[in-house]
Amino acid sequence: MVEEKVSPYRKYLREERLPHLFCPGCGNGTVMNAFFKGLEQSDIDFEDIVMVSGIGCSSRVPGYVKCDSLHTTHGRALTFATGLKLGNPDLDVVVFTGDGDSASIGGNHLINAARRNVDLTVICINNNIYGMTGGQISPTSPRGSFGTTAPYGSRENPFRIAEIVGAAGASYVARWTTAHPMQLAKAIQKGLNSTGFSFIEAVSQCPTYYGRKNKLKTTIDLYNHIKEHTITKRKAEKMDVTELQDKIIVGDFENPRRGALCKALKELTEEVSGGPLATKSAYEELD
Amino acid sequence: MVEEQFVLGNEACALGAIAAGCRFFAGYPITPSTEIAEKMSYLLPKYGGTFIQMEDEIASIGTIIGASWSGLKTMTATSGPGISLMQENIGYGFITETPMVIVNVQRGSPSTAQPTMSAQADMMQVRWGSHGDYEPIALAPSSVQEFFDFTIEAFNLAEKYRLPVTILADEVVGHMREKLIIPDKVNIVTRTRPELTDDYLPFDAPENGTTPMPAFGEGYNIHVTGLTHDKRGYPDTNNPETHHNLIKRLCDKVLANRADICSIKKEFCDDADIIIVSCGSPYRSVGAAIKMAREEGIKVGSLKINTPWPFPEEEIKSIANDVDNIIVPEMNLGQMVHEVERVVAGKANVHLIGKIGGVLHKPEEILEKIKEIHEGEC
Amino acid sequence: MIIIDSKLCKGCDICINVCPKKVYSKSDRVNAKNVYLPFPENEEGCTKCGLCELSCPDQAIYVGKEVE
Numbered sequence: 001m002v003e004e005k006v007s008p009y010r011k012y013l014r015e016e017r018l019p020h021l022f023c024p025g026c027g028n029g030t031v032m033n034a035f036f037k038g039l040e041q042s043d044i045d046f047e048d049i050v051m052v053s054g055i056g057c058s059s060r061v062p063g064y065v066k067c068d069s070l071h072t073t074h075g076r077a078l079t080f081a082t083g084l085k086l087g088n089p090d091l092d093v094v095v096f097t098g099d100g101d102s103a104s105i106g107g108n109h110l111i112n113a114a115r116r117n118v119d120l121t122v123i124c125i126n127n128n129i130y131g132m133t134g135g136q137i138s139p140t141s142p143r144g145s146f147g148t149t150a151p152y153g154s155r156e157n158p159f160r161i162a163e164i165v166g167a168a169g170a171s172y173v174a175r176w177t178t179a180h181p182m183q184l185a186k187a188i189q190k191g192l193n194s195t196g197f198s199f200i201e202a203v204s205q206c207p208t209y210y211g212r213k214n215k216l217k218t219t220i221d222l223y224n225h226i227k228e229h230t231i232t233k234r235k236a237e238k239m240d241v242t243e244l245q246d247k248i249i250v251g252d253f254e255n256p257r258r259g260a261l262c263k264a265l266k267e268l269t270e271e272v273s274g275g276p277l278a279t280k281s282a283y284e285e286l287d
Numbered sequence: 288m289v290e291e292q293f294v295l296g297n298e299a300c301a302l303g304a305i306a307a308g309c310r311f312f313a314g315y316p317i318t319p320s321t322e323i324a325e326k327m328s329y330l331l332p333k334y335g336g337t338f339i340q341m342e343d344e345i346a347s348i349g350t351i352i353g354a355s356w357s358g359l360k361t362m363t364a365t366s367g368p369g370i371s372l373m374q375e376n377i378g379y380g381f382i383t384e385t386p387m388v389i390v391n392v393q394r395g396s397p398s399t400a401q402p403t404m405s406a407q408a409d410m411m412q413v414r415w416g417s418h419g420d421y422e423p424i425a426l427a428p429s430s431v432q433e434f435f436d437f438t439i440e441a442f443n444l445a446e447k448y449r450l451p452v453t454i455l456a457d458e459v460v461g462h463m464r465e466k467l468i469i470p471d472k473v474n475i476v477t478r479t480r481p482e483l484t485d486d487y488l489p490f491d492a493p494e495n496g497t498t499p500m501p502a503f504g505e506g507y508n509i510h511v512t513g514l515t516h517d518k519r520g521y522p523d524t525n526n527p528e529t530h531h532n533l534i535k536r537l538c539d540k541v542l543a544n545r546a547d548i549c550s551i552k553k554e555f556c557d558d559a560d561i562i563i564v565s566c567g568s569p570y571r572s573v574g575a576a577i578k579m580a581r582e583e584g585i586k587v588g589s590l591k592i593n594t595p596w597p598f599p600e601e602e603i604k605s606i607a608n609d610v611d612n613i614i615v616p617e618m619n620l621g622q623m624v625h626e627v628e629r630v631v632a633g634k635a636n637v638h639l640i641g642k643i644g645g646v647l648h649k650p651e652e653i654l655e656k657i658k659e660i661h662e663g664e665c
Numbered sequence: 666m667i668i669i670d671s672k673l674c675k676g677c678d679i680c681i682n683v684c685p686k687k688v689y690s691k692s693d694r695v696n697a698k699n700v701y702l703p704f705p706e707n708e709e710g711c712t713k714c715g716l717c718e719l720s721c722p723d724q725a726i727y728v729g730k731e732v733e
Binding site: 014017047048050052062063066067068069070071072073076079080081082083084085086087088090091108109112265268269271272273275276277278279280281282283284285286 | 308310311313332333334335336337339341342343345346347348349350351352353354355356357358359360361375376379386446475477478479480502503504506507508509510511512513514521522
Binding site: 005006007008009010013018019020022023024025026027028029030032033034037178181182185207218219220223224 | 666668670672673675676677678679681682700715716718719720721722723724725726727729
């Protein structure tokens with residue numbers, strides 16, 4: 001077969017839907033590539049992947065991928081994903097979400113999914129703003145940053161999502177940025193390979209709204225701003241809170257190896273019923 | 288072998304769900320529905336199913352939608368505040384054509400109001416609660432046996448028409464104990480897989496109809512979205528025609544099949560001068576009221592609505608040709624009565640007995656209205 | 666051989682910025698959407714590391730595999 005001279009990530013995409021709707025310079029497409037690269041290096045087959053997302057720019061990613069995909073309601077992707085995974089544990093369920101979707105409207109689902117350690121791989125594209133609705137501040141917007149709902153600069157403190165998810169009990173947590181796509185791909189690979197709840201925060205650029213509102217006029221200005229504010233977890237451990245205020249700490253976070261949910265529920269069913277899970281039973285006649 | 292049990296209405300619902308093939312339940316504790324979740328947590332693992340207690344009702348309904356797409360029959364149960372929280376994802380269920388069963392054991396409302404008392408104040412919420420145009424199916428049991436039977440029927444309708452079906456129970460049927468007869472065989476509708484062809488279109492359904500539902504992970508590679516979508520399932524949100532065709536089909540698949548879905552029960556109507564139209568628990572007082580009225584020489588009949596939605600328009604219209612007076616006892620300040628009035632369109636007088644506070648109508652209260660109407664006519 | 670898909674490129678310049686060998690520069694060629702496309706001006710410097718392919722948000726770059 002002659003190799004098609006196109007991006008190596010195109011083979012995973014629904015060709016008829018390209019180009020995708022992301023703005024020029026948006027980091028979502030880079031995170032998509034990093035996901036495919038991480039997947040290729042993982043133990044998981046693309047054929048076993050199903051994707052779930054909520055609402056927002058990042059949640060549009062699954063719609064472009066050639067697999068079964070569930071584009072759900074704002075903030076609730078993890079609940080739908082939990083149902084898919086528990087309903088059929090053979091599926092490898094990947095969730096794409098954003099900072100608003102996961103940490104604001106979906107915050108309670110996020111910490112509870114991490115607490116249950118339900119076997120999902122969650123990729124959270126954090127661009128520090130609500131892009132789909134036109135540039136409002138989000139729960140990760142840095143203090144002092146501007147958005148259409150913070151014309152005088154945000155006076156609130158931002159969340160550090162990866163740390164929250166780690167504290168809530170996820171098996172694997174990491175943060176990287178679109179300026180570190182190789183490391184991001186590696187983290188996604190690790191997340192896919194680990195059992196339990198894996199959460200990879202991908203700090204990303206929204207040039208259209210975040211950049212424009214915050215005097216970072218071009219994609220490259222914002223991209224370099226992210227890169228320059230990055231610090232590794234190891235270095236960060238030696239710094240104090242004030243020094244870290246405007247820093248993006250990257251690396252692997254919690255990995256407490258707690259029991260994962262699917263295995264526990266499978267064991268429960270086998271114990272009580274003496275048989276396997278009734279997967280796909282909606283298609284079967286009952287005895 | 289036919290089995291007899293003496294059970295709580297909420298337990299009968301759980302037993303009906305298992306009999307119908309439900310193998311996944313997600314829920315959140317709330318009075319007066321909690322016994323359904325408790326019973327499901329006990330039963331499901333015995334049948335290879337999965338129970339999960341979620342962090343809230345929004346999560347519960349999201350989870351059963353996800354599990355439905357994994358290839359399972361799924362259910363959740365809740366009441367008042369919980370059903371309000373679920374409304375957005377119920378709309379998602381309609382637009383994505385996801386089969387699932389939602390049990391609403393109604394309680395005194397609005398807000399937290401009366402957790403342990405009965406009401407029928409969500410009759411219109413099930414019809415209009417989620418934003419947008421849609422046509423729901425709802426069934427209202429009036430006994431423990433019906434709670435079992437209607438749960439099975441709810442699953443069958445959910446599968447047949449691919450949509451969320453609500454069981455509009457209330458605290459009275461949920462918390463009452465009665466004899467339940469469990470038949471050895473029940474008719475259940477199973478899901479069929481679509482044929483996977485090169486030009487497979489997952490949402491290409493016939494007019495007034497639906498199309499077989501695939502399970503995730505079997506190679507269909509479908510995209511399911513709450514956005515307006517074309518026959519491939521892809522978002523097409525700015526095209527008026529796409530939206531019109533999609534929403535019209537989702538509504539018509541219920542409306543065009545009213546004859547198949549609607550269910551009523553008529554008693555003593557042949558010679559009746561007055562007919563009592565009831566739904567759910569208040570029906571329990573209707574029989575006694577009719578008996579007392581007939582002992583006093585007043586000919587009263589009963590039309591019981593099993594499926595408040597879609598509203599059985601033809602059946603109600605036809606009784607308006609036969610009698611001049613219709614009585615509607617409801618455990619609210621007047622909801623279903625407006626539907627009766629709309630359908631009757633002035634052909635008969637419609638009298639509401641609206642009762643709130645949490646206690647069922649006494650037969651005497653219905654009799655009083657019967658006599659008042661009878662005396663007015665004489 | 667580096668190929669830029671002019672139908673997919675949105676002209677964000679990330680490839681120009683990330684390439685460690687400074688292979689890309691801005692061209693004066695525009696696509697149908699009036700986007701100035703990048704051009705692999707210094708293609709002989711390319712080591713096929715794949716960073717531009719991985720970073721390109723629009724899946725518009727083909728570099729090919731590293732030659733052993």
